[in-house]
Amino acid sequence: MRTSESKYCKCLYFTANALARKTEKLAQQSWKRVGLAPSHAYLLMLVLERPGEQPGVLAAELQLSPSTITRLIEKLEEKKLLVRTTDGKMANVYPTPRAKELLPDLYRCRDEFYGSYCDILGRAESARLVQDMGAVADKLVV
Amino acid sequence: MRTSESKYCKCLYFTANALARKTEKLAQQSWKRVGLAPSHAYLLMLVLERPGEQPGVLAAELQLSPSTITRLIEKLEEKKLLVRTTDGKMANVYPTPRAKELLPDLYRCRDEFYGSYCDILGRAESARLVQDMGAVADKLVV
DNA sequence: CTTAATCGTTTGTATGTACAAATATAAATA
């Protein structure tokens, strides 16, 4: 169903959520090839780029809550892609060799995802929208 | 944390999700007063406006999957705000008297929510963004 | 008619996410 068919398309609540769900689905398709959900893949790429970072820092970077990061790390540990070391109250997260091997594939998926929405929306158009949404999200701090 | 502090703010996946989460939170605050989650409240208002509608129709209108609508209805039945009648393979959803009494409060919450984001973003600005996002969501059908 | 395809709904299970409370540790203060 097209968004515009609904009376509720005028409401930020509906529109923001609907767009997020569709984006999520598009991203899931791009990352299906490496068997990872988008959020897992982005966390993994971040850890590969900055090995040893703390969960709290990862949470801030990905704009997710610390508890969500804990949950994502758990899953990636199960898949032998990440390990955690604990030192005092701090934890550090490192990629495994298996994760390092996966990195080129991860980048390919990311490029494919960027490409897929740029193909649909146009490169400039999507950059503009992303910027607008980001600005609004900043203002909307609750 | 501001969205723009993150490297990932350039990605549609992150931005769309972050905006949706912040919008969700803002909406939750507005509807806290009636003790309903935003999605429950919107479904309830829809059923109050169109009593007897079928779950599938409600799903299409709210851009949610039929199974999600089933789950929302269950919760609202627990709260004695909705009832379902089954006729063959079809079901019909009706508001209870209790729900009808709640309607003015629901509208107040909705107005408060609209007001809260219009205050932050400006009325014209938010209308424009909502329209842009809706258009993109339409194009992004997966 | 009787069997097969179809349609609307619900159920089982899973993903993504967060809040509040619990833990554990480190820092600050008395």
Place this chain on the structure above:
DNA sequence: TATTTATATTTGTACATACAAACGATTAAG
């Protein structure tokens, strides 16, 4: 140094949502 306070992380629980399969009833085909 002992005690309070603050900080980082994890755990329990819950919300929001969807997919795939099951179910039940209708419609279509043979």
